[in-house]
Amino acid sequence: MLKLENFDIKLNTDFIGRNFIYFEEIDSTNTYLLDKSNGIDISGTVVLAEFQNKGRGRLDRTWTSDTGQNLTFSILFVKNQTLFQNLNFLNFAAALAVASSIDNLYQLKTELKWPNDILISRKKTCGILVETITSKGIIERVVVGIGINVNQNYFKGEYNYPPTSIRIELGKEVERERLLAEVLNNFEHYINKLKSDKHQIINDWKMKCKMIGEKISIRQKDKVKFGIFDDIDENGFLLLKTKTGIEKITAGDLTIQ
Ligand code: BTN
DSSP states (O other), rough: OOOOHHHHHHOOOSSSSSSEEEEEEESSSHHHOOOGGOOOOOOTTTEEEEETOOBBBBGGGGGOOOOOEEEEEEEEEESOHHHHHHHHHHHHHHHHHHHHHHHHHHOOEEEEETTTTEEETTTEEEEEEEEEEEEEEEEEEEEEEEEEEEEEOOOOSOOOBOOOOOHHHHOOOOOHHHHHHHHHHHHHHHHHHHHHOOHHHHHHHTOOOOOTTTTTEEEETTEEEEEEEEEOOSSOOOOOOEEEEEEOOOOOOOEEH
16 A cells, blocks of 8 residues: 555655545546546646556557556646647656656666657566547647556566566665655656756657667557667657658557567
């Protein structure tokens, strides 16, 4: 069980996590916050669950996580056009917040994988799922869902990308409350940066992505594209160098070749 007082004392934000909702079990924290009928309308609200029985990942995958071992939570944003017009930057801000928290607290070397996975030793330790609700073409709510493998020691079953956890990489258990507060503190810092200097976010993200220049493939619904990871453009899209030139990739699953 998460010790909320240990989290609260380390939280140093103005709005993120100030409204905090805790579940022992839920279908998915993203699904909960996306559903307007739950009556949650405060920007920065964090919903955390010890277990999700229908946790969701990108590209319609499921996200599985052992009860009480990890961090599975979502953050709601409403009425914030600056953020809504910069969803790629919000994605990157979340990834940077998680990566810098893990680096600083545990002196581990994280690496970012486009679009928004956090790796340690080239294995996945965190995934991020940003989803929106629109009405008449206008974004009404944005939910940033974050799943961090923290203390899980063993991963069974099939994974799209090899998983790891902070505990496996560090060799000891870590305090989830402290990590959660650090991630939220850093996330608010990066969101403020997004408003003042959003291109710095792309630069920071690129500094932590060690795959630029490597041979990669991008799997999209029914096709796979091969090429060299050339760069990230000013909007956060991946530039793939192929035989025919540079192609802008807006979505897909990256694999190193
Ligand atoms: C991915 O890498 O595919 C994204 C995984 C996102 C998982 C988190 S866990 C909290 C939130 N609730 C969900 O159902 N998914 C996100």
